[in-house]
Amino acid sequence: MSKLAAFPELLSITTDVLIVGGGMAGAWAATSAAQAGAKVVLADKGYCGTSGVTAAAGPGHWWVPPDPAAARDAAVANRIAAGLGLGEADWMYRILDQTWRTLPTLARYYKFGTDDEGRVNYRAVRGPEYMRALRQQVLSYGVTILDQSPVLELLARCDGSIGGARGQRRQDGSRAYRVEAGAVVLAAGGTSFLSHLLGSRTNTGDGYLMAAEAGAEMSGMEFTAAYTIAPAHSTMTRSMAYAFATYYDADGGELDLPFGPDQTVRLARALQRGPVYCTLQRLPDDVKARLHTISPNVPLVFDRWGIDPYRDRFEVTLHNDGTIRGIGGVRVHDVNGATSVPGLFVAGDNASREKVAGAISGGGNVNSAWALSSGVFAGTAAARVARSMKSRSAELTPLGRAGLRPHGRPQDIDVAATRDRVRAEMHPFDKNLFRTGAGLAASSQTLEDLWSEVANHGQAGSIALRETAALLATARWSVATAAARDESRGLHRREDYPARDPRLAARLLSGGLDQVWVALDRPSASAQPGQLETTS
């Protein structure tokens, strides 16, 4: 510890396992690491309990009891087929099993609902209550929680393995802190590229950037074209009630947008033509009567605006889900969340969910089963690694670059304008949902210029600048991977390649900081990134 004292950081902590991010995945990881006997620190940018997309929503978990076994076989077979070649049955069985075993253990802190037949329902939980319960559980295991403490960068030992992280206590005079840890779990969520997706404001892709700086690669970053309906000008991207919506154009003509898998795409096309309005009059009366006790934040929006959604027509929009209800993230080598970097694990939306979701959105069921299970696996594995370490005292090198340590002369960066330009590439339907090679090339150029500016000139100082670097890195991997996938598959739709190409029934890896690369994920270990290499 004598070495550490020389650093200017004011708060310095040593622990076995550090968890970055306190949403569903981070909280389950902290619980499991502590259960495995590790000393655990969990740091969240916001507050563990309210931050992240878990807290503001109501995750329904993928839930199939083990008995009869045929039910799980059928669920996995369906998902493999729907996943269009990118899913893996083994991983699906693992998360189904882990979710089924683990979720009910929260009953000490969460009051699971009882259905009209008196059966306990575990799979569907309400976000704020769920995250409040997880916080209580985490605290009950003696985990140290650092709230309002965004992690800014990872720290590496001289062998490249990860030995901690640095961040800032933003409600404590922006005091710097540093955690030295035997292993680190990144659970910092996905990113919506700052769309108004409910609960996604703190998720700026920081966990992806930090992983890449440590040497990890991404997988499935092209699958960011997920969108969710919300009343215009609101964040309420909770789609249940819209399963019964009737849609109209500006002239009052009814639109043909039946409930089903391509409803979002049809709605996007309608929104390209003009404003779209909707009513929920067809929602069954018994559901109308209970909507405020099913999802209390949904009717709240209408009530405050004086709209009767069952009679009035209100304007709707689509918010981008990015990698949240999309599926890309840090490539996981093993179901335990191990990355290609020793000492670094990932869980939840910070990890790629292709193996459990396939090429389609994991929202609605698989994502939360994955967030829970991957948290449990990664927390347990990180605890094991930390415990097996002989000596902790090592010099640690900070890995942060873009937005912290510029290559060149520091200059002021207009963070707000840069963020708006990222949004302008990642949100419009004509760029990110209905993709074309030419459009992606133009986006790439814009994003490269922005990246160069931030990487060359952005200096440490604001959390917002570091977040902007993470948004840019994530957008660049997404655009480059989308440009490399010359076909349409699941969430990835290319107007210039509308069909599926059987040769591309494989996962695409991506990575790189100043030079972005994309490569086919080959089953053989000898594969070299290079096949599909694009530098942009």
Place this chain on the structure above:
Amino acid sequence: MIELIVAERCTDCGACIEVCPANVLDPGTDGLPVLARVEDCQTCFMCELYCRADAIYVAPDCDRRVSVSREDVLASGRLGQYRRHSGWDEWAEHFPNEQWLMETVFRRAGEAAAQSRAERPEGLGGKK
């Protein structure tokens, strides 16, 4: 975005400052939390849930500021409404958490859509 903290209700407990995921609020010199960075507000309504004094009003508008009058909000009965309907804290026995119904609603919607497809004339609502 968060638009109002009703001064006479606020007990200055600090909970909203602590739990706000987007760090929108600062402690004020006179006790009342200050809406310091409203532009960062993610319109998640979490501060309302954690305010036991029902002093906070978050407008559903996430991309525009709206003017909110203290008198109207007080008269509307909407302060504390989200906490109440959530069955949070002292409301637990009054409003059951029926989140579990969600999957049933989706299932019924799927069935209704399938039925209306079956009843539709050829050519309408097909895949496109």
